[in-house]
Amino acid sequence: MSNALSRVLNASGLMKYWYPVNQMPRNGSWPLQSRMIKHNHRLLVFTSVTSKEASEGIAFEWNYVVENKYGDEGMNSTSCPNRAESSPMNTTSKSLMMQMACHHFSAKRWANFVAVDFYLLGDASEAVNVANGHMVCGCDNVAYCRVSSSEVLELWLIS
Secondary structure, three states: OOHHHHHHHHHHOOHHHEOOHHHOOOOOOOOOHHHHHHOOOOEOOEEOOOHHHHHHOOEEHHHOEEOEOOOHHHOOOOOOOEOOOOOOOOOOOOOEEOOHHHHHHOOOOOOOOOOOOOHHHOOHHHHHHHHHHHHHHOOOOHHHOOOOHHHOOOOOOOO
């Protein structure tokens, strides 16, 4: 892990929640939130620099995530092209899926991972509620499901 990132995580008290890259599932399912909490693996940190996974223990995002192009180009009714860095949208060997609009083009998988930029401009918690609803009970919002809290995504916004 980079010295700067280690210092920030240690100083903030977040290092104890770090999910070690050597325990992250590459091709399988992620554990339920309850198991992650039990083992204090609540914080996922990813990098877009390939070499940092081996050298610093930071997960290389594209080993785990499938994502469509962002903006209008990535969301239309006839296609859902992947980002250049990402595997194709229908790749099932990557266990984290980031875009619900591409359900039909992504091997019918629902988004199970939410990345947040500019969180003050949108409603990240509502996006998590919708994703949980689709994954847990096939509803448009987790509020319509009867579930335990261990079955749903949790969103932490750190600024």
